[in-house]
Amino acid sequence: MGEVIQMPSKPLQVNPVKLSQPMGATLAFLGVDRCMPLMHGGQGCASFTKVYFTRHFSEPIALQTTAVTDVTAVLDGGDYSIVEAVKNIRSKITPALIGLYTTGMPETKGDDIRGVASKIDSPLVHVNTTDYEGGLESGWALTAKALIEQLTCETETIDDEKVVILPHVSLQPVEVEKIKDLVASFGYKVFAIPDLSTSLDGHLGEKQAALSSGGIGIEEIRDLADATLVISIGESMNPVATALMKKNPFIRRLHLPHLGGLIASDWLVEKLLEESELKTPPAAVIRWRKRLQDAMLDSHFSLGQTRILVVGEPDQLAGICASLYEAGGRVSLAIATTKSPQLKNLKADCVIVGDLEDAEKAAADYDLIVGNFHCETMARRLGKAIVVRGFPNWEQVGNQLKNDVFYEGGAYFLFECANAATEHRELHAHGSFS
Amino acid sequence: MSSKPNIRELLTESACEHNKQKKPSCNAPKPGATTGGCAFEGAQISLFPYADAVHLVHGPATCLGASWETRATGTSWEGRDFTQMGFTTDVSTNDVIFSGEKKLSGAIKYIVELYAPEAVFVYSTCVTALIGDDIDQVCKEASASYGLPVVPVHAPGFAGSKNLGSRLGGEAVLRHLIGTKEPETSTPYDINLIGEYNVTGDMWQYSYLLDELGIRVLSTLSGDGRISAIRTAHRARLNVIVCAKSLVSLTRKMQERFGIPWLSLSFYGKRDTSDGLMAIANALGDADLIERTADLIRREEERLEQELIPYRELFKGKKAILNTGGNKSWSIAAALQDLGIEVVATSVRKATEDDRAKAAEYLGKDGVLMLNPGQEQPGLIDEKGAHILLAGGRSLYTAIKKRIAFIDVNQEKKKSYGAYRGLLTLAEDIRNALENPVFKTVGAEAPWEK
Numbered sequence: 001m002g003e004v005i006q007m008p009s010k011p012l013q014v015n016p017v018k019l020s021q022p023m024g025a026t027l028a029f030l031g032v033d034r035c036m037p038l039m040h041g042g043q044g045c046a047s048f049t050k051v052y053f054t055r056h057f058s059e060p061i062a063l064q065t066t067a068v069t070d071v072t073a074v075l076d077g078g079d080y081s082i083v084e085a086v087k088n089i090r091s092k093i094t095p096a097l098i099g100l101y102t103t104g105m106p107e108t109k110g111d112d113i114r115g116v117a118s119k120i121d122s123p124l125v126h127v128n129t130t131d132y133e134g135g136l137e138s139g140w141a142l143t144a145k146a147l148i149e150q151l152t153c154e155t156e157t158i159d160d161e162k163v164v165i166l167p168h169v170s171l172q173p174v175e176v177e178k179i180k181d182l183v184a185s186f187g188y189k190v191f192a193i194p195d196l197s198t199s200l201d202g203h204l205g206e207k208q209a210a211l212s213s214g215g216i217g218i219e220e221i222r223d224l225a226d227a228t229l230v231i232s233i234g235e236s237m238n239p240v241a242t243a244l245m246k247k248n249p250f251i252r253r254l255h256l257p258h259l260g261g262l263i264a265s266d267w268l269v270e271k272l273l274e275e276s277e278l279k280t281p282p283a284a285v286i287r288w289r290k291r292l293q294d295a296m297l298d299s300h301f302s303l304g305q306t307r308i309l310v311v312g313e314p315d316q317l318a319g320i321c322a323s324l325y326e327a328g329g330r331v332s333l334a335i336a337t338t339k340s341p342q343l344k345n346l347k348a349d350c351v352i353v354g355d356l357e358d359a360e361k362a363a364a365d366y367d368l369i370v371g372n373f374h375c376e377t378m379a380r381r382l383g384k385a386i387v388v389r390g391f392p393n394w395e396q397v398g399n400q401l402k403n404d405v406f407y408e409g410g411a412y413f414l415f416e417c418a419n420a421a422t423e424h425r426e427l428h429a430h431g432s433f434s
Numbered sequence: 435m436s437s438k439p440n441i442r443e444l445l446t447e448s449a450c451e452h453n454k455q456k457k458p459s460c461n462a463p464k465p466g467a468t469t470g471g472c473a474f475e476g477a478q479i480s481l482f483p484y485a486d487a488v489h490l491v492h493g494p495a496t497c498l499g500a501s502w503e504t505r506a507t508g509t510s511w512e513g514r515d516f517t518q519m520g521f522t523t524d525v526s527t528n529d530v531i532f533s534g535e536k537k538l539s540g541a542i543k544y545i546v547e548l549y550a551p552e553a554v555f556v557y558s559t560c561v562t563a564l565i566g567d568d569i570d571q572v573c574k575e576a577s578a579s580y581g582l583p584v585v586p587v588h589a590p591g592f593a594g595s596k597n598l599g600s601r602l603g604g605e606a607v608l609r610h611l612i613g614t615k616e617p618e619t620s621t622p623y624d625i626n627l628i629g630e631y632n633v634t635g636d637m638w639q640y641s642y643l644l645d646e647l648g649i650r651v652l653s654t655l656s657g658d659g660r661i662s663a664i665r666t667a668h669r670a671r672l673n674v675i676v677c678a679k680s681l682v683s684l685t686r687k688m689q690e691r692f693g694i695p696w697l698s699l700s701f702y703g704k705r706d707t708s709d710g711l712m713a714i715a716n717a718l719g720d721a722d723l724i725e726r727t728a729d730l731i732r733r734e735e736e737r738l739e740q741e742l743i744p745y746r747e748l749f750k751g752k753k754a755i756l757n758t759g760g761n762k763s764w765s766i767a768a769a770l771q772d773l774g775i776e777v778v779a780t781s782v783r784k785a786t787e788d789d790r791a792k793a794a795e796y797l798g799k800d801g802v803l804m805l806n807p808g809q810e811q812p813g814l815i816d817e818k819g820a821h822i823l824l825a826g827g828r829s830l831y832t833a834i835k836k837r838i839a840f841i842d843v844n845q846e847k848k849k850s851y852g853a854y855r856g857l858l859t860l861a862e863d864i865r866n867a868l869e870n871p872v873f874k875t876v877g878a879e880a881p882w883e884k
Contacts, residue, residue, distance in 0.1 A: 010544065011523065011537045011538075011539075011540030011541040011543075011544055012490070012521055012522060012523050012524065012537075012540075012541035012544060012545070013498075013520075013521070013522050013523075013524045014519065014520070014521055015502070015519055015520050016495070016498065016499050016502070016520055016522060016524065018495055018499055018524065019495065019496075019499050019500070020494065020495035020496040020499055020500070021495075022496060023496060023499075023500060038466065041560070041591075042472050042474075042560045042590075042591030042592040043463050043468050043470060043471070043472050043591065043595075044471055044472025044473070044474055044475050044497070044591035045472075045496050045497075045591070046468075047469070047470060047471040047472060047475065048471070048475065048496060048497075048500040048501050049496070049500055050469075051500075051504070052500045052501075054827065058827075059827070060826075060827045060828045064466050064467070064468070065463075065465070065466075065468055066465045066466065067462075067463035067464065067465045067466075067468045068465075068560075068592055069462050069463065069592050069593075069594065070590075070592045070593055070594075071462070073560070073564065073592050080465075081465045082465070084464075084465040084466065085465035085466030085467075086466060087466065088464060088465060088466035088467040089466040089467070092467075103494075103496065103560075104493070104494040104496070104525075104530075104560065104561040105560035105561055105564060105591075105592065108530055108560075108561050108564045108565060109564060130494075130527075131494040131495045131496045132494040132495070132525050132526055132527055132529070132530055132561060133526070133527055135495070204831065204834065204876070205831070206831055206835075209828055373503070374502075374503055377503065377518065394504075
């Protein structure tokens with residue numbers, strides 16, 4: 001649809017929105033039950049990441065570090081720090097899984113984490129996620145892929161009632177739950193990997209953050225390959241779906257680039273009807289589709305006169321842009337954190353891989369911003385309307401329960417955007433009369 | 435000569451309490467059992483508050499991507515506030531293989547041309563330190579080309595803890611900025627505030643009192659700081675370290691080099707604020723100033739007492755347990771005591787020797803110093819009959835279970851509890867917590883669990 005413009009390459013990022021691979025890997029391991037994510041690198045990578053997600057989810061976050069120092073960086077190939085870290089973790093607690101992943105430093109010196117992992121007598125999955133390549137989406141996807149490759153057993157049998165969902169990283173916990181519930185309402189047993197819907201959904205529990213509390217279980221991951229169907233959401237999840245299908249030649253696959261708006265939701269429901277051989281979907285689904293139709297009409301007037309900047313991860317952009325576009329929202333600019341095949345299909349006039357300095361230079365082209373916390377402060381400075389979405393959202397509470405997907409979430413999302421744009425226009429108009 | 439500081443020397447700082455006792459200091463972090471930040475974060479904390487300088491992080495995505503715009507370090511600087519902006523070279527595989535120096539030079543050029551800062555700080559990180567990028571040379575050349583300070587900060591994360599990183603940040607300022615400019619005027623009452631970062635405007639809670647007394651803040655490291663001011667810091671009469679032990683090496687060196695005496699104090703709570711103001715007046719050694727300071731303290735304390743009356747009644751007999759780290763283990767305890775709340779226990783698990791001694795002093799012989807707060811605090815709540823738990827988010831469940839009030843003290847601060855006025859803010863927050871029914875309501879048993 002729009003054109004993807006590669007910005008003339010700058011030698012730096014100013015007010016970056018890009019997040020790193022190890023941060024994506026952290027979230028993915030937190031979607032596994034009783035897991036201890038163990039970041040191999042300097043202690044700061046883990047410390048920053050922990051604080052970052054603690055503030056976003058308003059929850060304590062389980063995360064440990066191999067705490068590589070300048071001495072061990074030079075003398076150690078990772079063996080000492082990793083073995084010692086695992087020993088120290090296990091002296092206090094017994095994780096069902098240790099998730100070992102790298103940062104930039106050990107990748108620079110070429111630590112062989114696969115070799116070290118083989119020496120560790122404890123359930124462990126390892127993955128290379130240097131932070132000078134890729135971004136949040138690829139870190140999450142590489143980890144999901146590693147979980148499947150290293151844990152899931154090969155099989156040739158199929159359980160006709162079992163479906164596996166592969167959600168992209170930007171889907172918030174309740175969104176993953178809504179997708180699981182939708183598919184389950186067609187009569188399936190549903191598993192998501194990674195599954196943040198039961199771990200970072202903000203539930204009160206004991207022993208907070210000693211380990212992840214909730215998420216897909218290790219045994220469930222082992223037995224994933226007898227699913228009849230795998231549903232991947234987001235282009236970043238393509239390699240993950242491929243990895244699962246290698247475990248069983250009979251798994252079939254549905255792929256959705258995103259799950260935002262009416263058309264994408266319709267497509268999924270149509271496929272689920274075919275698969276399940278039901279004639280009509282459950283009553284709630286029918287009702288919510290009607291509500292979304294109404295929401296689109298109610299919000300079209302406001303959105304139709306609103307020019308919008310959307311900032312985020314590529315898979316997240318796809319859903320948001322589609323949802324807004326269907327109701328007449330004019331996405332004049334979309335700024336992606338990283339490159340992705342997703343970008344050429346975005347429903348936006350212009351798409352760039354960039355930072356918030358680029359957003360600020362184009363300030364004359366939009367009235368409403370859909371983006372993260374950093375966009376919120378920018379919106380205040382530039383006098384724009386704001387709907388906060390994406391990582392991080394540090395000022396608002398309730399992020400884990402914010403639902404934008406499928407008919408139901410789509411309706412709420414459009415209302416929120418339309419109201420934000422209207423309120424902004426009102427303030428602006430009154431301002432000019434005073 | 436490389437501008438890399440001598441880390442061993444910083445770790446055996448003679449002005450540190452624990453080094454007099456020949457205890458190992460600033461230990462290497464333990465793999466798998468570490469929670470603190472890295473040296474880069476420490477440097478960032480100590481230098482980012484300079485709002486008129488651009489802070490350029492030479493590293494991959496995590497270092498800055500996860501950390502910019504996280505600290506509310508207030509500034510009165512009228513230009514673009516660089517403390518709330520992020521600049522990073524975001525090094526790629528290509529840079530790792532072929533060196534990131536060219537990219538770094540380009541980034542500095544871009545910043546100088548587009549943002550015209552007073553200085554540029556360039557931070558090395560684990561990856562760029564490991565690939566051996568010569569940031570000293572790049573900074574030196576840039577400094578010469580653009581005619582402004584371009585300061586290399588050698589605090590890659592793996593060098594050590596946050597505390598060490600703050601020292602390394604201080605070293606960079608000492609080596610490249612302090613003493614490079616003369617102040618336009620000097621007074622006998624010029625001081626530097628060191629280690630005051632003005633988070634949530636903490637400094638502004640007492641700086642107006644210094645103004646009133648005629649004590650001039652010549653420069654700060656680095657709350658509401660200016661590059662042109664810190665360059666003149668060598669002409670101050672006194673260095674005041676505020677609530678941060680990490681910069682004692684800097685003040686000791688400034689004493690040796692420029693003959694500036696230093697003292698360390700806190701502006702947290704009534705007693706510390708009054709003691710602090712008086713300590714500054716005494717150090718400047720002027721009888722008239724000392725007298726005026728005593729008058730001001732009397733006036734401020736009386737005003738505060740008046741304003742605290744409505745809270746006194748409410749807080750009478752109330753007991754608190756405090757579970758936090760570092761100097762907060764005693765500074766918050768002191769503030770609570772100033773409000774008339776009894777602090778029955780405080781955690782000293784992560785506190786330094788010095789902080790432990792202070793905590794013991796403030797809590798008295800009946801106070802419990804917790805070494806393993808996670809396990810100790812549930813029992814202590816019952817035993818002591820505590821009414822409120824002030825701790826990090828991980829302890830929330832304990833408070834709910836025991837159905838007592840809770841305040842998250844580790845949450846990123848939104849407002850200042852500093853000095854006299856801040857104590858009122860703290861009192862208001864504690865009252866709101868004590869009166870909030872949420873802890874009891876949430877703690878109610880579910881119908882199916884009865």
